[in-house]
Every structure is written in structure tokens, then in C-alpha cells.
Amino acid sequence: MSDGKNPVREIFKRLNQKQMKKLLYFSASWCGPCRTFGPIMDKISQSGIPIQKVDVETDLELVQSFSIRNVPTVILVQNGQEVRRFSGVKTEQQVKDFYNN
16 A cells, blocks of 8 residues: 555645644544534634644544544644644633644
């Protein structure tokens, strides 16, 4: 399956890594907490914080690459590197603080 390319670099290219800093939001349609958290993440995205939503059922490569075990999970990525993550539902302010601190 490997074609000699750096798999992590290819994943970030696929994520359209234009922003130096962004949130990856892993969720699933069947996940009750994700349905609660989704509108919060949409609102945060509208405020200007870059968020890349990842469906754990359709993007198995990313799920495996980031070792996602629970949904919702949010990962802060900066300059192509994972900085930190959390799982579960947070308030809008908690997510903004997570991104900014």
C-alpha cells in the first residue's frame, strides 16, 4: 500500500493544510454526544477558528493515523503536528480556550 511517500505528510496535504493552526473534529452520525457537540463546533467555525470535520466512518485512514478511540475527539494541529487533544463534549468557551492557549 505504501508508494514511497511520507504517509503523515500525505495526510496533511489531504487535509488542505493551508492554516498553520487548526482543529480536527472527529465525529460520527450515530454518536449522541457528537450530535450535541456539532452545533457548538459549527458556531466556533463561524467565529473564524479553522475546523476540519472528520467522519470516523468514512475516513478510516485519518482515524487510524491519529489513533482515535472515542468520539467526539478534537485535536489541535499546528504546523502539521498534533499539539494536544480532548475527547467528549465541551462548551464553546472551553474549545476556544483549548485553541488559543
